[in-house]
Amino acid sequence: MSGFAQLLGPMISESGDAFVLAPVEYLIGNPLLPALHGGAVASFLEVAAKRALHRRLSPGQPSQLISVNLQFLATARLDALVTTPKVRRVGRRIAVVHAEAFHRGDPAAVCFAQLEFAVHEPIRVGGNADRRTL
Template sequence: MREQLQQIPYARLIGIEPGEEVDCFRLPGRKSNIGNPLLPALHGGLIAGFMEMAATVSVIHHSGARSVPKIVDISVDYLRSGKFADSYARCQLHFLGRRMINVGITAWQDDESKPIATARAQFLVKE
């Protein structure tokens, strides 16, 4: 999945890395990703972007798409504050047809059973 991450400039910018399992991703704690320096806490847009990029790479990997799929819709639910620490995301793909793919994403930090955010995204994959 490292090759797919290299195709996406934003994924490179924020530092997303493939996890140890398929459909798992790691976002290292970086000072540039902090949104509130007083807490410090990750920027909410960064968390959403991390989840979207993780889902995009999963879609590319599983669909065999030659280009980056187009996101049609994403809905993010923020559950906890993202601390200044490594974050992780796991994607679960639900194929809803030949061209539309629905993905569920969960992001966490210390404990996967305590997510910081969840999301649902739909992608359009070109044939």
């Protein structure tokens, strides 16, 4: 996990599919409302989507984020944000994941995200460890 992902601290909930972003002071973007920073919300959805994708990939199979489409629909209040990313497609080279951030107990979404990842061949251990097919 990257240092920034550790800073965000998204955690797996009891169900194992949902991720939670706890509101902390250093993630506040607008102290007057107060509201979480949009970049923190976007990063939270990215980290959660990548974790959901890696549950579906083969062990050692790397992926790389290539595209993100975000739609912010409401202010991210200083309450915990929850997302349950859905892996929509895993092809030979591209994977698509959708994620929606919302506050617990509030069905209205704060942000929708569609993320595309380049999916690479699993890294082989042994004589051809340096060779990967893109």
